[in-house]
Amino acid sequence: MAQEVAAASDELASALQLEWYHTIELEPGVITPGWFDTRAIVGRLPFPTSLKDKRCLDVATFDGFWAFEMERRGAEDVYAIDVLDPYAWDWPATAEEETLDALNRRKDSGRGLTVAHRLLDSRVQFEERSVYELDPGEIGEFDFVYVGSLLMHLRDPVRALERVRSVCRGTLLLVDNIDLWLTLVFPRRAVATFDGMGRPWWWKANTAGLLRMLRAAGFEVVSSPMRFYMPPGAGHPSRRSIRPGMLRTREGRQIAITALKGDPHAAVLARPITQA
DSSP states (O other): OHHHHHHHHHHHHHHTTSOEEEOOEEETTEEOOEEEOGGGTTTTSOOOSOOBTOEEEEESOTTOHHHHHHHHTTBSEEEEEEOOOGGGSOOOTTOOHHHHHHHHHHHGGGHHHHHHHHHTTOOOEEEEOOGGGOOHHHHOOEEEEEEESOGGGOSOHHHHHHHHHHHEEEEEEEEEEOOHHHHHHOSSSOOEEEOOSSSSOOEEEOHHHHHHHHHHTTEEEOSOOEEEEEOBOTTOGGGGTOOTTGGGSHHHHHHHHHHHTOEEEEEEEEEEOOOO
16 A cells, blocks of 8 residues: 555656646645646636536647546536647748757647546546547537637638537637737727747737637627636746846737736637528
8 A cells, every 4th residue: 555655646746747738736735837727717717517418528638627627517528639749730831840849848749638637537538639620420519619729829720610610519618819909909800910930829819800710610609708817827937037128029028918917818608500
């Protein structure tokens, strides 16, 4: 018994050394140092209190926080997908090898998800699959789908949402980064900034832009979008990156806002438009 306890302690200690994207409580008091601490906002989102008897899908699960949360809320079946190989992501032609290598090390072939899945004794089913490859004939349909912080990393976010619609028979909760300045200046006009320079950051829309993407993909919005700041976790680099003078640039101001308040996001609850 003592050896088993020691082995479990060693596994937890080793797990905390990983580069985590999500902040996850692996056991009481043992919390991963994630880039973001989604625990702080899950209670504010239009996330179903109960998912009893529901079939759920977590798109771009990363370390699995939202999939585990679905399971915790009683979902009968939770399916999670992600692309573990960063080289298979949407990259612009200007991407440099060192940037791909850095993200490959951070993703670490989904090791965080594997470790959390085992330590939490989870039943979540994981498959390496792109959002572009969602097919109801292969994986079925779902009562609740969560898509988080993904669209800005896609070259074709509307096509991705169309594939999500193909497997969604209930509701979709879309949570994604927004351009806060464009949201404030253009509250009703759908606009977005375009990056596409050396990293897998493509479109950062304002809130109206997210709504337009949903409608273009065949969804109707169920409730008014919610704007909030995604809190940085203990492992977020912005906590160490604030420097004098950085407020002179737009990107510097973004880093400062993320470090002090969090990353600007919007949450939208939607459902597929029923064809007459």
